[in-house]
Structure formats: C-alpha cells, structure tokens
Amino acid sequence: MNTQNDIVTITLNPAIDQTVFIDRFEPGQVNRTERHYRQAGGKGVNVSSMLAGFGIASTATGFLGKENPRVFNELFKSKAISDAFVWIPGETRTGIKIVDAATRQTTDINFPGLQPSAHEFNQFEKKLAQLIRPDRWFVLAGSLPAGVSPDFFAEIIALIKRGGAKIAVDTSGEALKVAIENGADLIKPNEHELAEYLGHDLPDFASRVVAATQLQKEKVPHVILSLGSEGALFFSPEKALMASAPPVKVVSTVGAGDSLLAGYLAGLATGRNATDRARLASVFAWCALEDVRRQLPAAEIIEKRLPQISVQPLSVLQA
Numbered sequence: 001m002n003t004q005n006d007i008v009t010i011t012l013n014p015a016i017d018q019t020v021f022i023d024r025f026e027p028g029q030v031n032r033t034e035r036h037y038r039q040a041g042g043k044g045v046n047v048s049s050m051l052a053g054f055g056i057a058s059t060a061t062g063f064l065g066k067e068n069p070r071v072f073n074e075l076f077k078s079k080a081i082s083d084a085f086v087w088i089p090g091e092t093r094t095g096i097k098i099v100d101a102a103t104r105q106t107t108d109i110n111f112p113g114l115q116p117s118a119h120e121f122n123q124f125e126k127k128l129a130q131l132i133r134p135d136r137w138f139v140l141a142g143s144l145p146a147g148v149s150p151d152f153f154a155e156i157i158a159l160i161k162r163g164g165a166k167i168a169v170d171t172s173g174e175a176l177k178v179a180i181e182n183g184a185d186l187i188k189p190n191e192h193e194l195a196e197y198l199g200h201d202l203p204d205f206a207s208r209v210v211a212a213t214q215l216q217k218e219k220v221p222h223v224i225l226s227l228g229s230e231g232a233l234f235f236s237p238e239k240a241l242m243a244s245a246p247p248v249k250v251v252s253t254v255g256a257g258d259s260l261l262a263g264y265l266a267g268l269a270t271g272r273n274a275t276d277r278a279r280l281a282s283v284f285a286w287c288a289l290e291d292v293r294r295q296l297p298a299a300e301i302i303e304k305r306l307p308q309i310s311v312q313p314l315s316v317l318q319a
Contacts, residue, residue, distance in 0.1 A: 007056065011142050049079060
C-alpha cells in the first residue's frame with residue numbers, strides 16, 4: 001500500500017452508524033428488523049474506508065470520543081488507516097439509519113455529537129499542520145460539531161492551502177459556501193445543495209450544467225455534481241462529462257456519495273484522465289449502493305464494471 005502519496009480525510013463530527021433494514025417501515029407501529037449493521041461512520045471516515053479497499057493509504061483525523069473507541073479502532077486496524085484523530089472525553093455520537101426494504105428509502109436519526117473544547121481544537125490544528133505537505137490531497141467532509149461556526153472551515157482550508165496542499169470538500173449549507181469562497185479545489189454537491197449555494201432553483205438539466213460549468217471556470221477546479229440515480233456530472237480543467245452506471249439493485253444509498261468522492265480521488269491519486277476518473281468514481285458509488293458495509297469487491301469485479309459505465313462529453317448531450 002502506498003504510504004508516501006496518501007490522502008488525509010478530516011471528519012469533525014463522525015458517528016457510529018447503526019443501519020437497520022426493515023420490510024415496510026411503519027412509523028408509530030412495532031417494526032421488526034430483517035438485519036442490521038454497526039460500523040464506524042462519518043463522511044471522511046467513509047472515504048478512507050473505500051480508499052483502503054482500492055489499496056490507497058489514507059490518514060484520518062478529526063475528533064473521536066474516548067468512551068466508545070472500539071468500532072473505530074477495529075476499522076483503522078483492519079484497513080490500515082492511519083489514526084491521527086484527537087481523542088476527547090465522551091462518546092462519539094450514534095446515527096441510526098432505517099432502510100425500508102420495500103421502498104429503499106432511508107430515514108436518518110442523528111444523535112448530538114461531541115463538543116470539543118478550545119484546547120482540543122488547538123490540538124487538532126497542530127496535528128493537521130504536521131500532516132500538510134505540497135500536492136497532498138485533503139478531504140474535509142461532513143458537518144461541524146454543534147456550536148462551531150462555518151468559518152472554522154475557512155481556517156482549515158487556509159492552513160492547508162498555505163502548505164501547498166489541495167483540498168476536497170463535501171458539505172452543505174453555509175459551510176459549502178465558505179469552502180467555495182475560500183479556495184476549495186474540489187467540491188461534490190448534489191443539485192439541491194448547489195441550488196442552495198446559488199440562491200435559486202435549478203429546475204432542469206441544462207440549468208445545472210450551466211451553473212456547475214460557471215462554478216468550475218470561476219472558483220473550483222474540480223466540481224462533481226451528484227444527480228442520484230441519474231448518475232453524476234464531472235467538471236475539471238480537462239473536460240466536462242456525464243457518467244452513469246447500468247441499472248443497479250440498490251440495497252441502500254447510505255455512503256454512496258462518499259464512495260463517489262473516494263473513487264474520484266483514487267483516480268487522481270493513480271494518475272487517471274478525466275474520463276477514467278469519472279468511470280472509477282461511478283464504480284465506487286455502484287459498489288456502495290449494493291453493499292451497505294462500504295467495502296469494495298475484488299479488483300477483478302471493479303475492472304469488469306469499469307467498461308459498463310457510460311461516459312459522455314456534456315457538449316454531446318447538449319447538442
């Protein structure tokens with residue numbers, strides 16, 4: 001596994017994900033589970049997990065609670081993820097995800113997270129500074145701890161950029177706006193998050209393409225616009241593309257967006273061109289839709305799926 005050109009993921013508000021599958025979930029009634037999974041989660045942690053499955057080393061940092069460390073320690077050990085978290089008093093929050101097996105809809109129940117002190121934030125910034133080196137990719141993903149201003153994202157981005165590193169950001173709302181305005185190198189909004197940033201609706205495909213194209217040209221070198229079941233749009237300095245997978249038997253959408261980002265970063269880390277990055281990212285997301293455990297299948301399955309991804313230049317689609 002490559003440890004010299006690894007990626008650093010930052011998860012400030014991680015969670016232990018309890019994913020529960022119920023056949024025809026009925027609110028207000030007694031519901032019996034078909035199966036359930038308990039695993040380390042948080043968007044950056046998910047990215048690290050998927051990268052590890054592709055043989056790409058990563059270092060994970062952020063904040064974790066000292067009182068329930070086991071599930072994270074097991075993940076880091078099993079996938080050789082380097083642990084640079086600041087471990088603080090308290091428990092890492094739990095997130096319950098109820099997947100209706102009939103409708104494939106997911107209901108999220110998120111518990112309150114840790115609230116790091118000023119001293120603990122200082123410890124985090126010191127650890128982060130030690131990890132920064134030119135051309136290394138950082139991933140800042142997920143929500144902020146309660147009570148923390150989105151401006152903290154600006155501080156993190158500035159620290160990383162001063163060291164000559166690059167940063168991908170996967171968040172929403174005011175934090176996404178801060179990231180875009182402060183020099184993020186890569187963002188991965190969905191159409192609703194992009195519309196919220198712009199302050200107006202994006203009612204059709206053409207309006208989404210125009211908005212993302214302008215954003216890529218003026219502010220962010222790499223823009224991935226997730227379109228859910230329709231696929232994703234990829235805008236880079238090289239070209240603008242749309243990628244879509246064949247029909248997939250969806251087990252759960254949990255972690256699919258994180259996997260899409262992980263696949264794109266894996267493509268960058270392995271020197272792939274824009275078309276091949278879009279293919280790899282789409283295969284990562286495809287695999288996540290079929291396996292809630294956020295792990296990739298054997299390498300030969302990934303290679304077999306790559307040619308099945310449809311990738312077209314947006315200029316052709318708009319003609």
